[in-house]
Amino acid sequence: MINQYKEQLKEHNLKLTDKRLKLIEVLAGDEKYMSAKEIQSKLADYFPTISYDTIYRNLHTLTDIGVFEQTSLDQEMHYKIACVTHHHHHFICERCGVTQVVEYCPVEKWQNELGDVKLNSHKVELYGYCEKCA
Amino acid sequence: MINQYKEQLKEHNLKLTDKRLKLIEVLAGDEKYMSAKEIQSKLADYFPTISYDTIYRNLHTLTDIGVFEQTSLDQEMHYKIACVTHHHHHFICERCGVTQVVEYCPVEKWQNELGDVKLNSHKVELYGYCEKCA
DNA sequence: TCCTAATTCGTAATCATTCTGATTAAACTA
DNA sequence: TAGTTTAATCAGAATGATTACGAATTAGGA
Ligand SMILES: [Mn+2]
Ligand SMILES: [Mn+2]
Ligand SMILES: [Zn+2]
Ligand SMILES: [Zn+2]
Numbered sequence: 205m206i207n208q209y210k211e212q213l214k215e216h217n218l219k220l221t222d223k224r225l226k227l228i229e230v231l232a233g234d235e236k237y238m239s240a241k242e243i244q245s246k247l248a249d250y251f252p253t254i255s256y257d258t259i260y261r262n263l264h265t266l267t268d269i270g271v272f273e274q275t276s277l278d279q280e281m282h283y284k285i286a287c288v289t290h291h292h293h294h295f296i297c298e299r300c301g302v303t304q305v306v307e308y309c310p311v312e313k314w315q316n317e318l319g320d321v322k323l324n325s326h327k328v329e330l331y332g333y334c335e336k337c338a
Numbered sequence: 339m340i341n342q343y344k345e346q347l348k349e350h351n352l353k354l355t356d357k358r359l360k361l362i363e364v365l366a367g368d369e370k371y372m373s374a375k376e377i378q379s380k381l382a383d384y385f386p387t388i389s390y391d392t393i394y395r396n397l398h399t400l401t402d403i404g405v406f407e408q409t410s411l412d413q414e415m416h417y418k419i420a421c422v423t424h425h426h427h428h429f430i431c432e433r434c435g436v437t438q439v440v441e442y443c444p445v446e447k448w449q450n451e452l453g454d455v456k457l458n459s460h461k462v463e464l465y466g467y468c469e470k471c472a
Numbered sequence: 473t474c475c476t477a478a479t480t481c482g483t484a485a486t487c488a489t490t491c492t493g494a495t496t497a498a499a500c501t502a
Numbered sequence: 503t504a505g506t507t508t509a510a511t512c513a514g515a516a517t518g519a520t521t522a523c524g525a526a527t528t529a530g531g532a
Contacts, residue, residue: 219478219529240519255481260520262479276410279489280519295452304455308447314464317442318429324466330448332458353498353509374488389512394489396510413520414488 206232209271216269226250227262231272236301237282275329277301297334306330340366343405350403360384361396365406370435371416409463411435431468440464
């Protein structure tokens with residue numbers, strides 16, 4: 205499954221660096237939203253001196269090509285590995301960031317209600333505490 | 339209608355200051371999400387030296403008591419006057435921040451789908467360009 | 473192996489937001 | 503109305519996330 209991400213990098217002419225691969229590994233290994241700080245602390249096990257510039261740059265780059273998805277929580281951007289299957293949304297634990305899939309999305313009803321206005325995107329996020337954190 | 343906000347301040351033992359009243363006036367006068375910077379530039383007409391501390395403090399305070407509502411756009415918190423009628427969401431213009439009401443909200447379907455997990459809150463935001471900005 | 477553009481590094485800068493300690497003023501009381 | 507109390511404001515420093523920059527390194531192709 206990591207190979208699929210290597211593909212995506214190649215498709216966009218991005219080099220396969222050790223930092224990028226480990227970054228993907230970290231996010232792919234935990235289905236939750238993580239802050240840059242959390243991510244750097246996980247990467248620090250492998251690259252103790254990795255630059256924040258590298259982390260932020262790659263979070264942006266990989267979000268741009270659809271490997272990650274992002275959301276703003278508590279004034280900080282958080283990232284998770286992207287869901288590539290079908291359109292859906294997430295429940296997000298406000299304590300630990302862990303996510304749970306939410307299938308139902310009435311985007312066509314919303315588009316109907318809006319009429320002419322063109323919908324570029326939409327955000328649906330459900331918040332609460334996961335079973336562990338409750 | 340400004341009187342209703344004065345009530346709310348009194349109910350929470352908050353003083354009626356000139357800054358607070360003008361802040362409410364500014365947000366109530368334009369049904370859109372505004373950043374702290376935008377807000378301070380509007381307030382500057384009346385209070386050229388108003389402190390950012392005053393702006394941020396009051397944005398928080400008034401959001402806490404339900405006078406304003408907030409959302410994070412582009413890494414910046416944005417505020418608008420709260421909708422006090424019934425539960426609903428908004429379409430938000432990505433250029434100018436103007437909002438349009440979206441009535442349909444399937445929160446009970448989502449709660450059903452989630453089962454046990456307790457839902458604390460939810461965010462639904464539809465993005466695009468308003469007629470003016472399109 | 474060599475070249476070159478992309479990537480990373482270390483660090484400084486930026487920008488939104490928060491904090492602090494001193495000053496002001498709203499609201500209550502006499 | 504004057505006095506008292508305490509919340510609110512102010513100016514400016516501090517914080518914390520994010521971005522920028524010039525120099526050094528490296529992936530990937532020739
Ligand atoms: Mn998902
Ligand atoms: Mn709703
Ligand atoms: Zn949790
Ligand atoms: Zn607009």
